[in-house]
Amino acid sequence: MESNTITSSLLNLLFFPGGLFLLLCGLAYEWADRKLLARLQNRYGPRWFQPLADTLKLLAKEEIVPDGVNATLFIGLPIVALASGLTAALYVPLVGFAPAHSFPGDLIVTLYLLSLLTLCMGLAGANTIDRFSLVGATRTLTQLFSYEAPFLLALLGPAIVAGSWQIGTIADYAAGRWLLVTQPLGFLAAVIGLMGKLELPPFDAPEAETEIVAGALTEYSGRGLALFRLGKGIELVIGLTLIAAFYLGGVTNPLLFFAKTLALLLVIVGLQSLLTRLRIDQTVGLWWRYGVLAVLVQWLAVILWPGGLV
C-alpha cells in the first residue's frame, strides 16, 4: 500500500498528469495558440511539431552566460521558474482528474507559484546588464504588479461561493454550475489576467520586439531560454485549466477538459488578434482603473447574493 502510493505519486509527478505529459501538453497548447493566431491573421502558422523542435534545438544548444551577470542566478532562475510551474500543476485538476495533491488553501499557493515564474523572468532580466533586458525586466515586474491582484481576486470569486480555498473543493462545487453566468466580470478579469500573465498581445509590452528586442530574456539562449519557454507553456495550460474548472462548469473528464480549455484558448487567440499592444502605462491604467473595479463589483455582488443573480 505504502509503496503503491509512492509509485503513483512518482508517476503523477514525473509522467502523468504532471511532468512529461504536462510539458508536452504545454507545447501542444503553444502550437494551438500560434497556429490559430496565424490562421486568424491570414498566415499559415507553424507545423504541429514546431514548438517541440524549437525546444529540443534550444536544449541541445550551448547556453551562453554573458559578461557582468551573476552566473548562478543566470543558470538557476530558469530552473526555479520551470520547477515552480511544474509544482503548481500538482494542485490543479489537469485532464479532468482530481489534483495530485491537495490541502486547504492550495489555491493561494498555486497562484503564487505561477507568479514565481514571472518573477524569475523579471529577475533574470534585472540580473543582466543588457539595456533591453533591464527595460524588459522593469516592464515585466510592473505588469506583474498590475494584473496580479485583479487576477487573484477574480479566482477568489468562485472560492467565496464555494466556501473553500482548496482548488479541488472549488472545482467540485463549480462542476455543473456555470459560474461564468453568475460572475461574468470575474470571468473577464480572469481571462484577461491570464493573457497579462502570459505576456500575450495586447499585454506583450514586456517583450515588445520592436522596442526592446526580447525584453527580459534578451540575453538568454540555449537551455535557459528553452526552460523559460516550457515554463510559459505550462503556465498556459494551468491557467486555462483553472479558469475552465472555476468558471466554465468544471472539467470532470478528459473530454470536457480538452473541449473547454481549447474553447477558452480560442477566445484568447481571438483577443490577441484583435487588439493593439498596450503601452506599459496603459496596461497599468487598465488594470487599476477598470480591472480592479470590475472584480470588486463582482465580489460585492457575490457577497450580497451568494447564490448568484440568477
Next chain:
Amino acid sequence: MEVENKQQVNRFTVPIGPQHPALKEPGHFLITVEGEIVTDATVRLGYAHRGIERAVEERSWVQSMYILERVCGICSHIHATAYALGVEKLAEVEVPPRAQAIRVLVAEMERIHSHLLWLGVAAHEAGFDTLFMYSWRDRETVMDLLEGLTGNRVNYSANVLGGVKCDVDEAQADAIRQGLEFLEERTHHYLNVVTTDALFLQRTRGVGTMTRTQAELLGATGPTARASGVKRDVRVDAPYAAYDDYPAHMVIETNGDLEARFVVRIKELFESYRIIREVLDTLPPGELTARMPRRVKAGETISRVEAPRGELFYFIKSNGTDQPERIRVRTPTICNMASVVRLAVGHQLADVPMILVGIDPCFSCNDRMVIVEGANAERRSWTWEDLRQYGIEHYHQQSA
C-alpha cells in the same frame, strides 16, 4: 573583458539600431530614457552608404538609370522618373504624352504599394500584427498588377531615357481596374480601422504631434508634412510628367499626430486610385519613346518629383559627354529625419518606434557621404576604388 555597468551610469540609454528588430534597415538611434520617458534622442545614419552618386559618374547616361533605380527598393520608379525627366530636359528631348501618362500610372501604383507597405510596418510597430498581415496581403494585389504591367514586382524598370518600356493594353487596363476595386474596398476598411479602433487610437492619437510651424522649421516633407497641415506636394506645386493632365489633389490633415499621418497616407490611396482610373480611361495614343542622343548637351538642371515619402530632388550636371558629370540625390527621408529626434523627446520609449516609422523612413536611400575639409585643403578627386577602400577602412576602424 571590462564591461561597463549601465545601471551605474546616470544616463540610461537604449540603443535602437544599427541592428534592431524595429528597423528593417540599419540606422542608429540613441535614446536616453528616464524610466520609460525619453529625455534625449540622437540619430546616426550612414550604415548603408553605397557610393551611388560616385558610381553613376563613371557610367553612361543609360547605365546610370539602372543604378539610380536601385537607390530605393520601394520607390524605384520615382527615382528613375526624376532622373529621366532631368536628363530629357538637358537633352531637350520631347517625351511622347503616352509615355508620360504611363509614368504617372506606374508612379501612382508604386505609391499604393509603398503606402500599403508602410501601413503594415506601422501597424507592426504598434503591435497590431493582424493589420500588418492583412495590409501586406492586399499589397500583393498591386504588386501582381505591377508585375503584369512591367514584368517586375519591385524594380519595375518601366522608364527608359526618352520614354517608357511598357505599354498598357485593354486586358491589362481591365485587370488594373478590377484590382483597384478590391483595393478601394479594403482601403475604406483600413481607414475605418485606424480612425475608430479604440486601442489603436491610444497608440496614435496625440502621439508624436508636430505643429505646422515645427514641420516648416524642421523641413518636413511629403505625407509627414501634409499631416501637419503644410500644403506641399510637388505633383500639385510643380506638376511634372503628365500631372498637368491628371491633376492630383492634396490630402491635408491638421492634427499633426500619428493618427493624422495614417489618415493622410490612406486618403492618398484613394487619390491614387482616382488618378490611375483617369489615366487608364484617357490614355493618349502614340509612341512610347522618343529618340534619345547618346551624348547629352552640357548644362545643369534640377528635377523634383513627389515620391511616396515626399519630395525627391535630383541635381544633374552634364559636360556634354555620354557620362554624367555630377548627380546629386536628396531623398525625402533625410528631410524628415530631424523631426523624429525632435518629436521623440517627452514620449514613452514604446512610442519611439512608432514615431520613427511615422515618417516612413528609408535608410539606404538617404545615406550620402560628405567630406568636409579646411578651406585651404587641396582639391582632390576620388575614384571609385578610393571610395571603396575608404569604406573598408572606415568600418574596420569602427569595429576595432
